[in-house]
Amino acid sequence: MPTATNGPMGAGADAHLPAAGAAAPTAERRAEAAYRRIEETGRPEVWIALRPREETLADARAVDARVRSGERLPLAGLLVAVKDNVDVAGLPTTAGCPAFAYRPEESATAVRRLTDAGAVVLGKTNMDQFATGLVGTRSPYGAVRNALLPSRIAGGSSSGSAVAVALGIADIGVGTDTAGSGRVPAALNGLVGVKPTLGLVPTTGVVPAARPFDAVTVFATSLTAAQRAVAVMTGPDPADPRSRRWPSGVRLGAPPRPRVAVPDEAGLAPLSVEGRAAFRFAAERLEAAGARTEAIDIGPLLAAARLLYDGALVAERYAAVGEFIAGAPADCDPTVASIILAAADIPASRLAADLERLDRYRAEAAALLDGFDALLSPTTTDHPELTAVRADPVEVNRRLGTYTNFVNLLDMAAVAVPAGTADGGPFGVSVITRGFDDQAGIDIAALLTGEQAAEPWPDGGRSLVVFGAHLRGQPLHHRLTELGARFAGEVTTAPRYRLLALETEPAKPGLVRTPPGEGGRISGERWSLAPAALGTFLAELPSPMTLGAVELADGGWETGFQCDAHAAAGGSDITGHGGWRAYLDARGG
Numbered sequence: 001m002p003t004a005t006n007g008p009m010g011a012g013a014d015a016h017l018p019a020a021g022a023a024a025p026t027a028e029r030r031a032e033a034a035y036r037r038i039e040e041t042g043r044p045e046v047w048i049a050l051r052p053r054e055e056t057l058a059d060a061r062a063v064d065a066r067v068r069s070g071e072r073l074p075l076a077g078l079l080v081a082v083k084d085n086v087d088v089a090g091l092p093t094t095a096g097c098p099a100f101a102y103r104p105e106e107s108a109t110a111v112r113r114l115t116d117a118g119a120v121v122l123g124k125t126n127m128d129q130f131a132t133g134l135v136g137t138r139s140p141y142g143a144v145r146n147a148l149l150p151s152r153i154a155g156g157s158s159s160g161s162a163v164a165v166a167l168g169i170a171d172i173g174v175g176t177d178t179a180g181s182g183r184v185p186a187a188l189n190g191l192v193g194v195k196p197t198l199g200l201v202p203t204t205g206v207v208p209a210a211r212p213f214d215a216v217t218v219f220a221t222s223l224t225a226a227q228r229a230v231a232v233m234t235g236p237d238p239a240d241p242r243s244r245r246w247p248s249g250v251r252l253g254a255p256p257r258p259r260v261a262v263p264d265e266a267g268l269a270p271l272s273v274e275g276r277a278a279f280r281f282a283a284e285r286l287e288a289a290g291a292r293t294e295a296i297d298i299g300p301l302l303a304a305a306r307l308l309y310d311g312a313l314v315a316e317r318y319a320a321v322g323e324f325i326a327g328a329p330a331d332c333d334p335t336v337a338s339i340i341l342a343a344a345d346i347p348a349s350r351l352a353a354d355l356e357r358l359d360r361y362r363a364e365a366a367a368l369l370d371g372f373d374a375l376l377s378p379t380t381t382d383h384p385e386l387t388a389v390r391a392d393p394v395e396v397n398r399r400l401g402t403y404t405n406f407v408n409l410l411d412m413a414a415v416a417v418p419a420g421t422a423d424g425g426p427f428g429v430s431v432i433t434r435g436f437d438d439q440a441g442i443d444i445a446a447l448l449t450g451e452q453a454a455e456p457w458p459d460g461g462r463s464l465v466v467f468g469a470h471l472r473g474q475p476l477h478h479r480l481t482e483l484g485a486r487f488a489g490e491v492t493t494a495p496r497y498r499l500l501a502l503e504t505e506p507a508k509p510g511l512v513r514t515p516p517g518e519g520g521r522i523s524g525e526r527w528s529l530a531p532a533a534l535g536t537f538l539a540e541l542p543s544p545m546t547l548g549a550v551e552l553a554d555g556g557w558e559t560g561f562q563c564d565a566h567a568a569a570g571g572s573d574i575t576g577h578g579g580w581r582a583y584l585d586a587r588g589g
Helices: 027-041 053-068 109-116 159-166 184-188 223-233 273-288 299-305 312-326 334-341 348-368 386-391 393-400 405-409 438-449 477-482 531-539 580-586
Strands: 047-050 079-083 120-125 172-177 192-195 215-220 259-263 292-296 374-378 412-422 425-434 462-466 486-492 497-502 508-513 523-529 545-551 557-563
Touching (some): 027 053, 027 120, 047 159, 109 120, 109 223, 184 412, 192 223, 192 438, 259 273, 299 348, 299 405, 312 348, 348 405, 374 438, 412 438, 508 580
Parallel strands (some): 079 120, 259 374
Antiparallel strands (some): 192 215, 412 425, 545 557
């Protein structure tokens, strides 16, 4: 069994990374270490097409040359395993079916963005054929065994990519997720799995499973690494009509005390006794980190989940590859073929009726989660043995998607993270958010992993500096967090400002610019907001407050709160305190 290095049942994917404080190895050395790890682990079923060692090393040397030339590469030297329904230029794409193979001239947009950022592709990984399954066994290339417990499943359909990371071979695993394929393998191998909002990462160059509900996903051993990779892949692509931009009012972070829904007892019934205990412990850890949790009935979400396979939406799978499978290729997995071919004769009226039902479920889900920042749920129900899947391949698979199938149907985002053990294996939970609240989900997941918050994934935020009632802990601070603002650090103004206590309710100060030599330095906070959120803030601004350019001690200028000089003239000068908090402390609150 591979050595676990990421928590109680975590994966060993950092085996060839430098120790803290050590110099980072070159991309070439990292690639050499990966090929040694491939030989040590002896897991040929992970790969469908592994690149020749010298070819990969040549790419790694090219990355090292780019770094030496001064190029900034956010993923320099990171090694990537790519699911074999995602195109990599020059390597065959099989989607787990040899007869389907073709050799693309261009990489998928997501892969190209990774390599442009300095990542190096190792090869193409095994998967449930045509991304139809959550078990990782539906492949003529062999069942992918779990990285930690080889007698159990790895989870699918992105099985090979997850195990390549969990075995310490790759730093990043690229998967896809329609029904949970980027989350179930994460849970079962002790990994982080990020499933972004549909369309944020383009699916150009990806073999579809159910096109409206397909997402490109990332596996990693840390939330920070996963976020960095998925951020690089994010952005619209003219070649993908379903690609999407961040909305102008996107939330850039979770509030300091997020409100998180959790399933009630009935919603946890599919879990074992140990699984329920592990989930409750994760919820308690979230509470200890500052979140507020509340049990809800997730029945409507589970009902929506059943539409994916038990309803007419499965017709999307026939539209994707049904005609090919109907030709009865010898390599077709019988379970996969039976699922997809059964959708051939679904009438259009039934599909239209289920799409209407889905709209109603989306409205119901929005109402159910209104007022919550996220839903914390188990990622999957249990961790079957390979023998159990062979005995009942359909029912075991169906069970594993209990908590994942509804997410893409309802246009939500999800982050799967390790959460201890249950029933002798890894246990995982998922933080599920509304579409485009991806960063809030990552922030909440970070409360469970204990990682420091990284730079926000949505780019294009606008800075706002505040000096009074909007500071953390002050009475108007909630307006920042309600708009999804993200704390970006402490600031101090240039010595050109006076701070005056105003006669307002609630109490607040006014910041006024002065001639040289007549002001002082005033402490405050920098926050980042989406452009539309900043506009909302401005529209709500009460007199005598204004927004304008504020000069900071470092010589920079930021948009910040100021005060009309005439209105401020009646206030008490508190400049000598150096800031609003210091003034409040001096007067006893």
